[in-house]
Amino acid sequence: xxxxxxxxxxxxxxxxxxxxxxxxxxxxxxxxxxxxxxxxxxxxxxxxxxxxxxxxxxxxxxxxxxxxxxxxxxxxxxxxxxxxxxxxxxxxxxxxxxxxxxxxxxxxxxxxxxxxxxxxxxxxxxxxxxxxxxxxxxxxxxxxxxxxxxxxxxxxxxxxxxxxxxxxxxxxxxxxxxxxxxxxxxxxxxxxxxxxxxxxxxxxxxxxxxxxxxxxxxxxxxxxxxxxxxxxxxxxxxxxxxxxxxxxxxxxxxxxxxxxxxxxxxxxxxxxxxxxxxxxxxxxxxxxxxxxx
Amino acid sequence: xxxxxxxxxxxxxxxxxxxxxxxxxxxxxxxxxxxxxxxxxxxxxxxxxxxxxxxxxxxxxxxxxxxxxxxxxxxxxxxxxxxxxxxxxxxxxxxxxxxxxxxxxxxxxxxxxxxxxxxxxxxxxxxxxxxxxxxxxxxxxxxxxxxxxxxxxxxxxxxxxxxxxxxxxxxxxxxxxxxxxxxxxxxxxxxxxxxxxxxxxxxxxxxxxxxxxxxxxxxxxxxxxxxxxxxxxxxxxxxxxxxxxxxxxxxxxxxxxxxxxxxxxxxxxxxxxxxxxxxxxxxxxxxxxxxxxxxxxxxxxxxxxxxxxxxxxxxxxxxxxxxx
Ligand SMILES: Nc1ncnc2c1ncn2[C@@H]1O[C@H](COP(=O)(O)OP(=O)(O)OP(=O)(O)O)[C@@H](O)[C@H]1O
Ligand SMILES: [Mg+2]
Numbered sequence: 068x069x070x071x072x073x074x075x076x077x078x079x080x081x082x083x084x085x086x087x088x089x090x091x092x093x094x095x096x097x098x099x100x101x102x103x104x105x106x107x108x109x110x111x112x113x114x115x116x117x118x119x120x121x122x123x124x125x126x127x128x129x130x131x132x133x134x135x136x137x138x139x140x141x142x143x144x145x146x147x148x149x150x151x152x153x154x155x156x157x158x159x160x161x162x163x164x165x166x167x168x169x170x171x172x173x174x175x176x177x178x179x180x181x182x183x184x185x186x187x188x189x190x191x192x193x194x195x196x197x198x199x200x201x202x203x204x205x206x207x208x209x210x211x212x213x214x215x216x217x218x219x220x221x222x223x224x225x226x227x228x229x230x231x232x233x234x235x236x237x238x239x240x241x242x243x244x245x246x247x248x249x250x251x252x253x254x255x256x257x258x259x260x261x262x263x264x265x266x267x268x269x270x271x272x273x274x275x276x277x278x279x280x281x282x283x284x285x286x287x288x289x290x291x292x293x294x295x296x297x298x299x300x301x302x303x304x305x306x307x308x309x310x311x312x313x314x315x316x317x318x319x320x321x322x323x324x325x326x327x328x329x330x331x332x333x334x335x336x337x338x339x340x341x342x343x344x345x346x347x348x349x350x351x352x353x354x355x356x357x358x359x360x
Numbered sequence: 361x362x363x364x365x366x367x368x369x370x371x372x373x374x375x376x377x378x379x380x381x382x383x384x385x386x387x388x389x390x391x392x393x394x395x396x397x398x399x400x401x402x403x404x405x406x407x408x409x410x411x412x413x414x415x416x417x418x419x420x421x422x423x424x425x426x427x428x429x430x431x432x433x434x435x436x437x438x439x440x441x442x443x444x445x446x447x448x449x450x451x452x453x454x455x456x457x458x459x460x461x462x463x464x465x466x467x468x469x470x471x472x473x474x475x476x477x478x479x480x481x482x483x484x485x486x487x488x489x490x491x492x493x494x495x496x497x498x499x500x501x502x503x504x505x506x507x508x509x510x511x512x513x514x515x516x517x518x519x520x521x522x523x524x525x526x527x528x529x530x531x532x533x534x535x536x537x538x539x540x541x542x543x544x545x546x547x548x549x550x551x552x553x554x555x556x557x558x559x560x561x562x563x564x565x566x567x568x569x570x571x572x573x574x575x576x577x578x579x580x581x582x583x584x585x586x587x588x589x590x591x592x593x594x595x596x597x598x599x600x601x602x603x604x605x606x607x608x609x610x611x612x613x614x615x616x617x618x619x620x621x622x623x624x625x626x627x628x629x630x631x632x633x634x635x636x637x638x639x640x641x642x643x644x645x646x647x648x649x650x651x652x653x654x655x656x657x658x659x660x661x662x663x664x665x666x667x668x669x670x671x672x673x674x675x676x677x678x679x680x681x682x683x684x
Contacts, residue, residue, distance in 0.1 A: 153570065153574060188574065197568055197571065207577075211581045
C-alpha cells in the first residue's frame with residue numbers, strides 16, 4: 068500500500084483512571100489530550116438513495132474508550148463500520164466526508180481496505196465464531212497474514228486467549244469447536260480472535276447485547292483491561308455500560324429532515340462524566356434519563 | 361372465531377348470567393384462543409390432517425414399493441448370471457454364458473472420472489464467481505444466471521448433438537473417444553452442480569464472511585478458508601446428484617461415440633468406448649433370451665458401480681460435515 072499508515076503510538080503512556088470534564092486528571096492538573104486516532108469530519112453515509120447518517124464529526128483518542136449511544140436506527144453501527152471500511156461490504160453504501168486515521172485519509176484511493184482492517188479490529192454484536200476449532204479461530208487472522216512457524220502461532224494464540232480472559236477456560240480443549248462454548252465465551256473468543264493480530268484499535272458493536280449480566284461484567288472488565296493497550300470504540304444500548312467503561316460518549320439521535328426523511332445525527336459528544344451528569348443538549352438529557360424512545 | 365359461534369355461546373348461557381357485551385366477547389375470544397392452543401382442532405381440521413398424512417404416506421409407500429420391486433425382480437431374473445465373469449469378461453455376441461461388462465465398466469469409470477474432474481472445478485468455480493464476486497447489477501451476470509437455470513431443464517439429447525457438433529467434430533475435434541463422452545456429460549450436469557453449489561455457498565451465514573473480512577482477510581482468502589469448507593457438504597451433494605444422473609445417461613453418449621461393442625479395454629483419449637447403459641441397451645434388444653438375462657444382470661452391475669461412487673462421495677461429505 069502506498070500510504071504509510073504507521074505512526075509511532077505512545078505505547079508507554081499510562082492511562083489515567085478517568086478523564087474529568089475539563090480534561091484535567093484526578094489531581095486537577097491540566098492534562099494534554101491523548102493523541103487523536105480518528106478524526107471524523109462531516110461524515111455522510113448513504114445507502115442507495117437513503118441518506119442514513121449526516122454531518123457527523125468527532126475525534127477518538129488513543130487508548131481511550133469511546134462509546135456511541137443513541138436510539139435504534141440512529142446510525143451508530145453505520146458510523147462504526149466507517150472506521151474500518153466495513154461499509155465497503157454493504158451493497159449500495161457510500162461514504163462521504165473525511166475519516167482520518169492518525170492524520171491519513173482512510174478513504175484515499177491508494178489505501179488498501181484489507182490493511183486497514185488488519186490494523187483496526189472489529190467485534191460484532193452477535194458472537195460469530197468460524198466453523199473451526201477454538202485454536203483455528205484465534206489463529207485465523209495470523210494465518211491469513213502469512214506463514215508462521217507453529218511455535219509462534221501457539222504463543223500468539225495463548226497470548227490472545229489470555230488477553231481475552233478465556234485461556235483458563237479453554238486451554239484443555241483448543242481442538243474443540245468454537246460453537247461448543249457458551250455465548251459469553253464465544254464473544255470472548257471473538258475478542259481473542261480480534262486481538263490476536265495485535266490491532267491498534269478495537270471496534271465493538273454492542274458486544275454484550277447477547278450476553279447475561281455475569282458474562283457482560285466479564286467483557287466489561289476485559290474492555291477496561293484492553294484499554295491499557297488498545298483504543299476502543301464501542302456501540303452500546305446499555306447506558307450504565309457506557310457510563311461504567313467509557314471515557315467519552317457520543318450521543319446520536321434519529322430525526323426527520325424537512326422532507327420527512329429519517330436520518331441519524333450526532334447530537335452531543337463529550338467526556339462521559341459530563342454527558343451523564345450535565346449534558347448540554349436537552350435531547351441527550353431526555354435520552355439518558357429514560358424520557359426518550 | 362366467527363360471529364355465529366359467539367352467538368351460540370351466548371345462547372347457551374342462562375339469561376341472568378349475561379354480563380356486558382364486551383366481557384362476553386372477551387371471554388369467547390379467550391376461550392377460542394385457549395382451545396386453539398390446548399385442544400385438538402375441530403373435526404374438519406382433523407379429517408384434513410389425516411387425509412393429508414395419508415396422501416403423503418401413500419406417495420412414499422408407492423415409491424418404496426416400486427423401487428424394491430424393481431431391484432427384487434432384477435435380482436431374481438439376473439441371478440443365473442451373477443458371477444465373476446459378469447464383471448471381468450468382455451462382451452460377446454456369440455456366447456452369452458461367458459459374456460460380461462468388463463469394457464463397459466472401464467468405459468463408465470473413465471467417462472465418469474472425466475465428468476467429476478470437469479464438474480468439480482468448473483461447477484464450484486462458477487458458483488463462487490456468481491455468489492461472491494459477480495455484481496448482480498450487471499446485465500451479463502443476470503443473463504448468465506438466467507441461462508444456467510434454463511440449461512438445467514434442457515433434454516439430454518440436445519447436449520448429445522452439441523457434443524457431436526463441437527466436441528467430437530468441429531472446434532474440439534476429439535473424435536469418438538471417452539474424453540468426448542466426459543465433456544458432453546459434464547456439460548449436461550454442470551447446471552445442476554452450479555445451482556446446488558450456489559445454494560450451499562449462499563447458506564453460509566454472512567456473519568462468518570464479515571468476521572473473516574474484519575480480520576483483514578481478502579475476499580479470496582475468506583472464500584477459500586471459510587466459505588468453501590463450510591459449503592463443502594452441500595457442494596458434494598450437488599456433485600453426487602450430478603454424477604448419479606451422468607452414470608445413467610445413454611442417449612447423448614450414443615451420439616458422441618459410445619459404441620455397443622468394444623472388445624478391448626478402452627482408453628481415455630483414443631479408440632472406441634462403451635458405457636454400461638449403452639451395453640445394457642444392446643443386450644436387451646437382442647432376440648435371444650440369454651442376453652435379456654445379461655441385460656438385467658447389467659442393471660445390477662450399474663447399481664453397484666453407482667453405489668460405490670456415491671458411498672465414496674457420502675463418506676467425503678460426512679468427513680466435512682464434522683459438526684462444528
Ligand atoms: N445494509 C444496509 N442497507 C440499507 N440501509 C441500511 C443498512 N444498514 C443500516 N441501514 C439504515 O441506516 C440507518 C442506520 O442504521 P444502523 O444500523 O447504523 O443503526 P444503529 O444505530 O446501529 O441501530 P441499532 O441500535 O438498532 O443497531 C437505518 O435507517 C437503517 O435502516
Ligand atoms: Mg447497530
